[in-house]
Amino acid sequence: MEPAGKILPVYFVADESGSMAPHMDSLNRGLTSLLGALQGEPFAASTVRFSIIGFGSNAVTHLEPTDLRLLGEMPTLSIRGSTSYKSAFDELQYRLPLDIQSFKQENYKVLRPAVFFLSDGAPDSEDWASSRAQVLTPAARPNILAFGIGAANGATISQVATRPEYAFIAEVDTGAALQEFIAALTRSVVSSGNSVASGGELVIEPPTNFTIAAEEV
């Protein structure tokens, strides 16, 4: 067998509910800046496969796991209704095993995936916790980092994250928080990519002006 290298799958799960409408342009510009940043970091980018899932009333995979060095432009996120956390976790549950299997068939060593979950509000009234639990059932479960902005509730964000220190809640308004989030996401992806390239693992770069959500509950 010819080893192909190690990769870290990173999933950005983005809230596309109606309340995000004033900030969607900013989020899309942020993703474009992330793409530019990764393309200037060849070693980091080579070890990361970046995926984007958007959720509103339903969830869509906007970008399947991709080597960002090879991507021309980011997909555009848009508003799609309410805030179904359940649909987001169902999509993750569908994608993760499929993607890991695909990487392994190409002889990659796959590090535990990282999910960056961003929401600006309360989830729809549905049993999203069960869907989340199913995402975490396989041994290849991901690390989930949750970021709450706008009207997101600290206790809910804590329930999304897989560790207390992975749950962040913004202390500033949504526009500023979104910029901080994108900056932290970019730094985390670059640092993690570099870390994996030199034998390490996921590196979390916390956003500024966010607090650990668990401390608030």
Add this chain to the structure above:
Amino acid sequence: MSRPSGSFLSWLRTIKRDQVDSPPGSRLAQPASTRDERAEEVGHPEQRHDRATARESTHAVPVRTGVGVDSTIHPRAPVSGRLRIEPVIIGEPGPFIESVPTDHKFRTFPFRPDIVVDGWSTPEIAYRGASLRGQSHRYYGDPRQDDFAMHALESGRCVVAVADGVGNCTHAHVGATTAVRQAVRWLASNAPSIGDQVDWKTAIDGAAWSIIKQAQAVLGLEEPDPDLAVKQFSTTLVVAVIDPQDDGGLTAEIVDIGDSSAWLLSDKAGFRPLITGKSDDETSGVSSGAVFGLPRVPASPTAAVSRMEPNDVLLIGTDGIGDPLGDGDGSVGGVLRDLCLRGELPSPIEFAHAVDFSRRSFDDDRTLVAVWPRAGIH
């Protein structure tokens, strides 16, 4: 490629002045002065030549080679023009970049060379070792976090240590260097003779304590702080004690802490892992990036003992080698087989050059130590 500097050109001119003729196809010349010194070192008065005569002679100069066999160095062709050594590319290459200096935030240790190369032979054991900064570290100004040390003891026993500083620890390179030096020093003092039993628990605990003390010194702490040492100085460590046997083979006793690897390589059996190194988690199907390393210590380190036949090669490597090598059946394995199983020793520079191969997606530091029984070298 950077342009040769003025000093390099003058060195090249010196070589050219010292050249003697050579048949076509001979290998790149080394300065004649070096060759003459080798002839003198081995004490064959009848083989010594006057330096000037030797330089001008077009006849073969018999010398004793580095592996103790009388052979012949053929006269060499004059070198003119630019020297160029092509990179070893395996499959699709990675990015070719010029290294940047080690960043100032790592400068607690004043000198950290990009590459360390070593190699020598005793009457029973031949060895080559190379440690190279990974392309990613070269690009970002991070230091080489790998290190190794090899030492021949008076008894004929050899001891070797290989360490891989844990990626996210700022001073992991200091931890790695401290570990290999302490491990080899301890073995030289406490198990110096062939057949001496090694108290591995004490040896490994000693290496761990040295890292904690070194951390105290580097950070200027009043008291040793093991937790801080774990956070900033962690390193893997593989240590091997190699004893010659009467039949020309060797025995190797190996202990490992962390995710480095060791293999026995032979023509017939390929790469046989001697220690586990890193592997996929069979349950989850994902690989762990987390590494256990010194100064955390196992409750009781377990030694693997291996017998080496004269045609075997012992390889000890960090994951920068282990990951692209895999099970050894791929192209990296092919290059290492060719390098190590040709029945003659590669030069240390050739060895290091091969270890510095370019292959896409494999950009970690690389350290590889190869040990041959001399009986298997022609």
